Amino acid sequence: MTSTAPAPASPTPSRTDELLTPLGRPQAGWRLRLYTIIFEADTRAGRLFDLGLIGLILLSIGVVMADSMASLRSEHGVLLSVLEWTLTGLFSAEYLARLLCVRHPWRYARSFYGVIDLLAVLPTYLAVLVPGLHALIDVRVLRLLRIFRILKLGAYVAEYGALGTALWATRRKILIFLTFVLMMVVVLGTLMYVVEGPANGFTSIPVSVYWAITTVTTVGFGDITPKTDLGRLISSAMMLLGWGTLAVPTGIVSAEFAARRGQEPTTRHCPECLSEGHLPSARYCRDCGARLPPWQRDPA
């Protein structure tokens, strides 16, 4: 990596900041002005740019979708092509502008959003240059992920962060749960393969495991169904099992959310040290030991 100097505007950047604003703001001049518009949303121009970009991304997704519908493509093929090229041009210009105004272009280009930005424009060019790669053109739908970058700027940031933190805190429990479920569907899928057999649609163990997942998650496509009495008995047990098992991840996430929600009423301030985050039932400041005024709840 050629540039190791820290960006002045963010002396202690967290990994998330790094991810979201890939490479520190420039210090002055037109590049700073461009940067505040493209990468930030604290100015009127910056907010307008973000709103416009969201609109263009959604329009672009609409074009990709319409392009995949045979009737629309045959009727409005030219319009869709013009729209696609216009949007690709705009996104290319935006990508170049980002590269231009950022302090470390190479680091930006290799960052998560730098790659997504490139993937948003590359397929259209490649589909023309290399006809064989036409199948790749639907990679354009990844443009949707660019909305995440903009979302961080809205009024929903706090909720977004809280949701993410809560879910992240449950990752170990969820992983253990998933391990159990995977073992369960492999064992039960194999059992059904033996019981029903290829004649009844359970053509192989992987297909039977796919069917077991279909059943345990209560999706139940019905493309494969048990035909024998024993198979139906085992299926019934699996459905009840899967139905009950669904309670586990829900319980994990609910408990996590509830525990965090219960700690929320923390707008109380300590009159001595001004610390926050006291529980409704606390009577003394947990940070300096001063007596807290009684909790005044809003008449909700």
Add this chain to the structure above:
Amino acid sequence: MTSTAPAPASPTPSRTDELLTPLGRPQAGWRLRLYTIIFEADTRAGRLFDLGLIGLILLSIGVVMADSMASLRSEHGVLLSVLEWTLTGLFSAEYLARLLCVRHPWRYARSFYGVIDLLAVLPTYLAVLVPGLHALIDVRVLRLLRIFRILKLGAYVAEYGALGTALWATRRKILIFLTFVLMMVVVLGTLMYVVEGPANGFTSIPVSVYWAITTVTTVGFGDITPKTDLGRLISSAMMLLGWGTLAVPTGIVSAEFAARRGQEPTTRHCPECLSEGHLPSARYCRDCGARLPPWQRDPA
């Protein structure tokens, strides 16, 4: 708006009140008597009117349903027509009575329930006058929404409000969650369109996204199902993902309900130490031992 004088009976009307009793009560005379019957439920006549109206609305929905069943319409067509015209006549009379007794008829007519009341009678007339509009006749089912107006008068008001408030408090988290889910189904639907292709029923990206929603929500109609091994592998991952994802809105709502439920018995204050959070059955303060005043529950 031509009438801006505030309704005397509700000096500080909230937006909800405004919605529910569209335009303030008249001050005296037969219009006030009619108003108390039609719009209110504090008198015996008012309650009887509401009960009768609920009965007529449900009967009317039954007529609309029966009218759509070929066998019933061919057998009892005349009876259904008579019933429909009688009900339309009664609803029309009610609509006129509401217009008559309300203080600001024009404001009522433009209010939410004013429009619903008009939509409840208009289709029957329009279907006769303009034969081409016969398809609109099922708009009559919106009569069902009129029950909401009456429900506000029952014993379930408090619970209804509590439910609504709790759900409203989760709207931001739910919206963020929905954004993620929508992005997920668009990206996964496109992936399946590329993997399975039109030959296996995934005829376009919108259809594939419809299938992805079917799968992730565990509905699983089975009208479109993956046929290739790779498609089934991706589907399996999607089902497990959707199954786990279902835990998120449930967790959000559960935590909100739990936090509100947990606070239900805590409006009691200790007269000595002002501590809160006493159970309904407590007789002495759990923090200072002072005697608590007896718990006053609302007559629910």
Add this chain to the structure above:
Amino acid sequence: MTSTAPAPASPTPSRTDELLTPLGRPQAGWRLRLYTIIFEADTRAGRLFDLGLIGLILLSIGVVMADSMASLRSEHGVLLSVLEWTLTGLFSAEYLARLLCVRHPWRYARSFYGVIDLLAVLPTYLAVLVPGLHALIDVRVLRLLRIFRILKLGAYVAEYGALGTALWATRRKILIFLTFVLMMVVVLGTLMYVVEGPANGFTSIPVSVYWAITTVTTVGFGDITPKTDLGRLISSAMMLLGWGTLAVPTGIVSAEFAARRGQEPTTRHCPECLSEGHLPSARYCRDCGARLPPWQRDPA
């Protein structure tokens, strides 16, 4: 009602007791001995009787099921008939014994379990006497409900009562929720009837409402599916809606259970008045105001 004297053994019988032990115990003699065996489970004979009865009921359900399977009936028809008549005989004897030993036979015969006990034996007799009533013979499956009476005697009584009380406490919220869901499926079902029409399987509004319930509850049979683009768009919205809506009853029940669970650690006793049910955080007795010893949690 001819007998109004209270049963001596239960001076203040609750409605539930009334329901479960329909008519008070006799005072002495062989009737009392029979009563303790048949109606109670505090003696060894009583427990054996209950276990035997559960076994016979389950066997009887098995016979009813086997009787409905064409292959089993043609092969083992005689065996099934013998078993059925033996079981009916035993249940008849039990019914007569219950009538004999109970203090108020007529009140027992009209009670909930008295009717169930009669329904358990009547169909077999009726099917022979009145051949046209053969369709009624599957009413025998109601014998299953008799297990409820016996369950009250097991070790699960406390949990059973706690579950029931918690669910009963949520009945108003659940009812409001159900009203909303029913309105939603009627309106959305009608919309789909208009959009898809009889040609695509939505043959009438009731059928479309059935389909809407299928979709919103995420069952998704797939016997009726949307074919038009607009119909699939509306379906997608309905699935997401139903998926999210599922969070509401779960949240209601979870919050209720959590609130009750949170109040559970109530094995603390007041050293003064011996009252129970103090919260972990309480420092003074809520009943007499005496100071509580600090809460000692088990090292779990």
Add this chain to the structure above:
Amino acid sequence: MTSTAPAPASPTPSRTDELLTPLGRPQAGWRLRLYTIIFEADTRAGRLFDLGLIGLILLSIGVVMADSMASLRSEHGVLLSVLEWTLTGLFSAEYLARLLCVRHPWRYARSFYGVIDLLAVLPTYLAVLVPGLHALIDVRVLRLLRIFRILKLGAYVAEYGALGTALWATRRKILIFLTFVLMMVVVLGTLMYVVEGPANGFTSIPVSVYWAITTVTTVGFGDITPKTDLGRLISSAMMLLGWGTLAVPTGIVSAEFAARRGQEPTTRHCPECLSEGHLPSARYCRDCGARLPPWQRDPA
């Protein structure tokens, strides 16, 4: 049982320990060195052995699955056979090594994991010796269960135990709930059998009960669906019922998890007033204002 001397290394072995490390460690020599590698994971060699074993088990499951797919078996049949025999050889050697180094080989052989270990190698040998037993070869998939033994050694032990304890605590409530659901589906299945009859696919009561489970758990395969109006009405009620019923196990598990989660930060005691329930971040007692000792979290 021939060996009753307690294993010195675990003076008070719980039933779980017994299950996981079937028979106590040897006291010295090469058997102890082998034991620490095979049964324990505290040494580098032991961890490498466990990782290698997990890899081999997963590879072996892959081979079993590939062997069941007709196309793969016809193409790569020889490779699959070689892999299978190599893996069976390795697992056999491991089984023998376990028998050799453990203090009480016979007790190990009869323990849960001893049987699983034998079942992991036996089918391959049996399929060669007794051709008629070829159907049993898929018992090999039970090798997957051996991963559980290894999982106990990872960083997820605490979470795994907490999940298990919480679910175990709900077993009574879940059992009562399951009893109700089973009664419900038997009664409703019989009802649908009477209403729809064999002509509409409800060929017997067991099949109708299978369908009822399909419906109530919201799986909805669609292989059997109601055709009559009355049947669809009952189905609609069943779907709504099942949808609501799903809230019960989720509520039970959520409440259990929430109660445990809520107690997580409360093992701190105030040294002055012995109050509990302090948050991890608190520095002073919220009840008496005394300074709290710093929170000692386990190195998770």
